[in-house]
Amino acid sequence: MNRLLRAKADIQAKRVDAGPGTRWMTPIWRRLESVGGFIVVIAVWQLAQQASGLPSTLFPSSLDALHALVDLYQVGILYEYTLLSLSHYLLGLGLGAGIGLALGLLISSNRRVSDILMPLVNFTYAIVEVAWIPLLILWWGYSPATIVVAVAYVVASPLVHNIVTGVRSIPPVYIRAVRALGGDRRVVLTEVILPAIVPSLFNGLRVGAGFGFRALIFSEMISQSEGIGYLIFTSAASQQTARTVAGMIVMGALWLFLDRMYLRPLERMSTYRWGLSSEAEK
């Protein structure tokens, strides 16, 4: 998996951006182009709804969804649940990232220790996070704690896995060289290991953040207490399908916002600063 991701990064680094044929386009035109896809989807959706003649409870139209969105906003549910979802997510993300980083570095600090713990790490990585949810429900009941723990687990597990495999892929020559030149363990950590694992660290964090968001929605649905996932799920159960669709749109927008605003800049910053996406590897 990591090899594939690295190969992908190699390819993208060499990618040639928009050719001369597109140079005459103004940025505004470009922006319209990216909105165009959504307009087409919404138009098709509206037409399909009218053509099918299905009731709004079964197949809400885009207008119904918009009404539901405005309604949810006016009642105040939208704001409250978005905030709750966001706080579950961020809490879980922070907890998971902290634990994952600490555990990953601890495991990989010593070759022998990582030999011992690697199979366990691989095994926990293989257990999909949703599988833990029934157990968490048995332990904590239907509560926000279940949601936060589920998100934290999802974030931590790929992170540990990535850090450990990242450290393992460092050629031992580098470490020996630093040791031979008189560097102690701390120097090895700060000068060799930490810079070398930055890509795997961010990769793990990105994978974890994506899966964590799904886990958030799912555990909100299943723990039936609060948040956007809960809104999506209960609305359908009470025949308010338009609210479900509105909730899905909010959820997608929330993810795009998080992805654009935080994850991508972070990734770009880290890989550029360390010169990892340049030709340095060659």
Add this chain to the structure above:
Amino acid sequence: MTSRFERAVYPVLLGAIPFGVIVVFWWLAPRMFEYPAYMLPTTAEVLKRLGELIQSGELLGSVLSSLGRLLGAFVIGNLIAIPLGILLAMNARVSRVVMPVAIFLQAVAGIAWAPLAVVWFGIGNVAVTFLVVNSVFFSSLYNTISGVQSIPLVLWRAMRSMGATQPTLIRELIIPGAMVQLLLGLRTSMALGWRSLVAAELIIGTNGIGFLMMDATKWYGTDTVICGIIIIGILWLAFDRFAFEPIERLTVRRWGLLSNH
């Protein structure tokens, strides 16, 4: 000097240590802490339950129906998504228009559709399969489009100026050029599909491994839940080892798409 035998056995023994520690700790836990018995059944109880599930055929039935659904959905989803993705991405304008939508739909794909799936298909296998196909499809579509987009423009122009027709372009440029991302897409879509499958079976399933676990929570069957967690881990490891590693070896490495590894 270590013999070949020792080198083969040593890592296995070493790797078994943490599992052993967990089992010992788990075995000692009831003696060390106070907690209601249902919260953590003893190792013996879990093993006994596992034996019962295997003997009654319940486990095998659940696993097979889950896997069948996953494979079906994986094949259907990818068979639609990859050709569609390639077609959409062949035109730069179209792919620029489609991409934001693909990103958005990929973000909401899968389990968020569960309530709609229930409204449309009712609780049961059809709704579960719909969810898995849905998440496989959108993830694969996104990966295919961004894979084709990552092919350097120079190569397109070179082929076009030498008079390549569309089928030649697809065969000689797009498929090999996007191969890394296509494989990554297959793998990601499998991972997401597997997650959606377990998740969907947990909330709207009527059979399968996820349903087995969720059904057990209603009766405080923590032993069954733990069996399920272990089985799910083993299944994914088996997928990875027997399906994806050989494919990766056969294609990516042989075609020299990976640089210096």
